[in-house]
Amino acid sequence: MMRFTEEHEWVRIEGATARIGITDHAQHALGDITYVELPKVGRTVRRGEALAVVESVKAASDVYAPLGGRVAAVNARLAESPETVNAAAEGDGWLCTLEGFDPTEAEALMSAEQYAAFCRA
């Protein structure tokens, strides 16, 4: 199940883990991504807290935690290949995973259809 935020993050629940990234719409708006600053593994975040920074040729943007939880893993390949976010924002270009989150927080986020409508508006 994939869920989306108004700040253009996505979250995919994989059992006890929540995988997080920015949406394809977001990578397109940002343009070529040149650097990704990832959180430290083990860090505890609240929902809405700045989790990562995505830097493109146009701007540096905060990525906000769509859920509260503890950072379980980060996508290390982004250090060498930030362009992965452009190529596959909603796949190999994931940013980090969280554990210890509250699944009901995820359910409150937008569905794919709702997010698509949100982007059109």
Next chain:
Amino acid sequence: MKQPTIFERSVAGRRGVTLPRLSPAEARGPLPVPPALCADAPPDLPEVSELDVVRHYTLLSQRNCCVDTHFYPLGSCTMKYNPRVCEKVAALDGFAGIHPLLPQLRGGGALTQGALEVLWRTERLLCDLTGMEAFTLQPMAGAHGELTGLLLIAAYHRAQGRPRRRVLIPDSAHGTNPASAAIAGFEVVPVATGPDGTIDLADFEARLTPDTAAVMLTCPNTLGLFERQIREVAERAHANGTLLYYDGANMNALMGRVRPGDLGFDVLHLNAHKTLSTPHGGGGPGAGPVGVKAALLPFLPVSTVEKRDDGTFALNYDRPQSIGYIAPFYGNFGVLLRAYTYLLALGGDGLREATDHAVLNANYLRVRLRACFDVPYDRLCLHEVVLSAERQARAGVRAVDIAKALIDAGFHPPTVYFPLIVREALMIEPTETESKQTLDSFIAALEAIARRAEEEPGSFAEQPASTPVSRPDETKAARDMRLKA
């Protein structure tokens, strides 16, 4: 068009200077330099004659694109013309030849009365212009002014016995605002922009906590719009014990019309290059004077320039609550002297007129250009207007392509992709000194570009064609940074 680099001009053995030969004794003996300091191999320098060097750099200097050669509507940067009279005054021997340590030397005060008086009078004029109680002229640039202002705010709250941690900043702000707040040790909290392009008052209220030290606002904001609810923001902030910081980046839109001090701002900085016509200087010496209301006066950096009862001027270092030194000496004196000259040369009426013309020029562009470009916040703007190239982007011609095409049309491009809250933003700031003829030819160029974007959207890829390098690979430059040879 392409000009070789100085290394490409190199010819083995060619020299611009002839060094004295070693004497036979020197040539035999060890070099009078410790071996550890000697390089293993000669440095890789271009081998060129003096004339090669002169011609190379003279040609390079002629490639400069600047206010003296081109219309330069780089939004948010206020590329003001630098009147020559300011340069003339700054070059006067009595000012240019003065040593910065002189006022601190025994008897030096008497020899620097003129310079100290310039600083003192500049402070007074800036107080008049902004409605503040006192100024420090020391900060070396706008962002340095922001940091100084935030340190003053931190000192103020500490002195109240209640340090505060958060600073609220609208999402339309210049990037320096959150950066300065973070460096000063604050937590940055963004505030949303409402549908009319100004601060979202409800969002602001929701984020205003007892721990909020300050609100940083640019007015007019980076969309070129006056913050209509500024009085409400000021009231709510002050009722909460929160100070209001004015980012003077856009003061060129208010001179002689509105004083930030009267709007309720407690601390502000001015960018001398954006308001007082001092040179932008490619990151060189700048000045970001900081003004404060009376409550923050005790915390100003040392030293301050004071006028004694006998009419003489002196530097005061005896300020126990001061945040201390923030810059060597007394700021960039040469820059401040230009600012002082500009203030006097224009006078109150002249400054107001400069603002009026800056605003008129921006609105003229807005109204004339809205037929061919989207204007996301289409209402009376102040000194700059933000267009959007979304319409053109749908055909594949993006803001960056329009900027590159403008170069070939003989104009410096506007700012693109800022503010971040506008898609495909083209931010145009004409400033007050441009004639209607210049503005009309700029409009004609943009109209032609918009037409071409519809008819031949594929024709932009090769632009600019008139520059030595057409399109540097910005992505590669950012991803694959090599700072060493």
